[in-house]
Amino acid sequence: MAKIAAIIPAAGQGRRMGDQGNKLLLELAGIPILxxxxxxxxxCPLVSEIVIPTAPQDIPAIQKIVKAHGFKKVNSIVEGGSERQESVARALTALSPFIAKVVVHDGARPLLTLAELEAFLREAEACQAAIMAVPLKDTVKRVDERGWVVETPPRENLRAVQTPQFFDRPLLEKVHKLAEAEGYSATDDAALMEWQGYPVKIIPGSYENLKITTPEDLLLAEIILQKRKERDS
Incomplete structure (x- = not known):
């Protein structure tokens, strides 16, 4: 398998967590989310190195975490941008030359399991771009600017996108450079691939792989961790 690097964006400020600074430094069951x-x-034996883009004021705290927990694969902690897209672009410049593939994963998704990650990477290896996603549970409405329903898209063809997201390094670098040159912004890296016409493969994820953005998410994550602990004991 080609050498894979993980980019873990960790610049998220927890505005929906009560403005407590970087939400990834908050504790989940007594341990920082990150x-x-x-x-x-x-x-994961398939991952060769890790790069973490984060806010400049959080670099010392994350350096301390990396050292305290002996995360030897962390190659660089770089200053992120004002938006996630810029943070990933900066992280790409810090990758080692031998890296051929990149997996991007939200730092705020701490419940991904090792088995899920390995299975995802093995299936994604044959793709230029692949993302983890789950079927929608709720009905989705498209609305106009006044808040009136315009249509109800068929739910069976919709997916809630998660991370990890997997890419050929040269392609990911290419679409980021094009986006910067043309002032194009997207909410995730897969959307940049779509914008340039590259196919993106959906690989089934897990509903437990939630993103912690609110206090309610944190409570739910604690419940999931407790249930896993009970199941494994």
Whole structure:
């Protein structure tokens, strides 16, 4: 398998968490959220190195976490941008020359399991771009600017997109450079691929792989961790 690097964006300021600074430094069951996320990629034999883009004021705290937990695969902690897209673009410049593939994963998704990550990477290897996603549980409405329903898209063809997201390094670098040159912005890296016409493969994910953005998410994550602990004991 080609050498894979993980980019873990960790610049998220927890405005919906009560403005408590970087939400990844908040504790989940007594351990910083970021530790859970990094632990999975550190343990994965398919991942060669890790780059973490984050806010400049959080670099010392993340350096301390990396040292305290012995995360040897962390190659660089770089200053992120004002938006996630810029943070990933900066992280790409810090990758080692031998890296051929890149997996991008939200730092705020700490419940991804090692088995899920390995299975995803093995299936994604044959693709230029692949993302983890799950079927929607709720009905979705498209609305106009006044808040009136315009249409109800068929739910069976819709997916809630997660991370990890997997890419050929040269292609990911290419679409980021094009986006910067043309002032194009997207909410995730897969959308940049779509914008340039590259096919993106959907690989089934898990509903437990939630993104922690609100206090309610944190409570739910604690429940999931407790149930996993009980199941494994």
């Amino acid at each position: 530790v859970y996320t990094l632990s999975i990629f550190e343990a």
